[in-house]
Amino acid sequence: MRMTQGWGLTSDSTDLQQIPIERRELREDDIAVRIDYCGVCHSDLHAIHGMVGKPVDGLVPGHEFTGTVQAVGTGVTALGVGDKVAVGTLVDSCGVCAMCQAGQENFCYEYPVSTYGGKDRLDGTVTKGGYSREYVLREKFAYRLPDGLDPAAAAPLMCAGITMWEPLRSVGIGPGSQVAVAGLGGLGHLGVKLAVALGAEVTVLSRSPEKASDARELGATGLLVTTDETQLAKASGRFDLILDTIAGPHDLRPLFRMLALEGTLSVLGYPREVPVNIIDLVFGRKKLSSSGTGGRKYTAEMLAFAAEHGITADIELLPSAQVNEALTRLEKGDARYRFVLDLADLG
């Protein structure tokens, strides 16, 4: 076993503690990555809170990280020691189902192996995430980090970034497209940047008019205040795609009204049960959809696009020892726009 350090749940408290973590010895196609930076994702919060009252299992969150290859298995060909890499939300998949064959390992019919809380396909051990100093994974689920992307600010591309990229790509957003982004957080701010770089005209939807300057700084043409009926009415039938990153329950009807002919509302921040009135989809043949991260092909494509356009997340970098502070502030909505942990303090 390879020993490393990380931040995990050790008691019934939601506070993470520094703990030793075992990583497997390298298999033929494995690499060991020294984790330099790991983003703090909203789903990490859900995972931690989801463990309260359950038997302590040493949950270690973290599924968007960048680092440096430290060792490679005997069969590894594409990566070498010293290479900078990025890793996202999945570290393995069956490789043979229709989804894997389509480059959508994130939708693997045997369920992709999540970067944390997943089950290794060979030995059945539970995966532990990127809030740690080292990770061991199959080389094919690590992506070479393109030159020119800041490794700390690039880490959130691997979950938040690809989650925005996939609906943008699949809808075919480009010059002339009208895109709206509802919610301006970790997901939303990358949605704005990516959509703008694709050539779309981008509008931020928010209850807070004071976010208008932030929206414009990110490249949006403006902000539409969703509590203002006049502004909503003016935007009726306007958007080809709405990236809805709002985390809590909210009414989808005003969003449907703003969709253009065959427009798509992609609900990405609240994957729960919602009431949908089908009649809201009839006029304009509108679509309700969702998505979740991305497979190898499109993650690599997104990284290349981000490098070409100089896109990374706007982050606040904290030593990993401040992980609990980061989680508490994220929960309060006090993140602008993504916390990233610097794992150097773990040695």
Next chain:
Amino acid sequence: MRMTQGWGLTSDSTDLQQIPIERRELREDDIAVRIDYCGVCHSDLHAIHGMVGKPVDGLVPGHEFTGTVQAVGTGVTALGVGDKVAVGTLVDSCGVCAMCQAGQENFCYEYPVSTYGGKDRLDGTVTKGGYSREYVLREKFAYRLPDGLDPAAAAPLMCAGITMWEPLRSVGIGPGSQVAVAGLGGLGHLGVKLAVALGAEVTVLSRSPEKASDARELGATGLLVTTDETQLAKASGRFDLILDTIAGPHDLRPLFRMLALEGTLSVLGYPREVPVNIIDLVFGRKKLSSSGTGGRKYTAEMLAFAAEHGITADIELLPSAQVNEALTRLEKGDARYRFVLDLADLG
């Protein structure tokens, strides 16, 4: 005024009675159509039942009919007396909004003028439908009935047919596509025929295994029994499009599971509020959509396609005096697959 006869509501009963109907004198761009055949649509039933307890206003249903041009206004150029035409669910629209400009007058932002129960854009009178011997409308909302299509069996193309055509067309169904049709009634049986003619492999989804031979007669490769968990599991991830024509409330989750990557569930038979679990859309980036009839461009396209492939509805033709029997039997589900009224008995 031009006087004709039709079948309308005259009391608090849901039974239609023969009544005199006034049609407007022809405007410059109007035509008068002698209605030969009018289909009986499920929404006619809804309209009739929706009037119970309300002030009697002489509702005359019927929005899928074929007939013969009897007179033309002074500015009519495309049609002449004696021409066979078909008319659907809309008889006017604003003509200038983005939807009208896109050939989707059915989604006109000023709301299209429905063939019955709509309000004429010029004089504000309430439109009365095709359960009658004559109709007066703008020529641009009448379509030349292609040669070779039986006028009685073609009538249901104008609502049921175009309602199936539009999702098939917009999803891009063609050779190699996998299409499912849930519910084998007036809508569904035309969905099967059109999808088969487009080159798709078509499966009927039904609770009734005894409908398998009907499904195959219509061109489907087979029937999947939706109460059979083994069959459902086998079809997981299979369909690019499910045309869901089921009229009552039903669980959408088994349908979502059968969608392929980026597949679409088009709910066409039940435009009400339904609970949707967004997580069912995440894996596979699946889409929930709907649609409603079609605009001029695509209705004409559908008619040409139907003529090319010899597609009409399977109908039971009844003298219009039996309209109440047709409605009662439709309500009971005793239609195979569409009732069409022969208006010749109105003189």
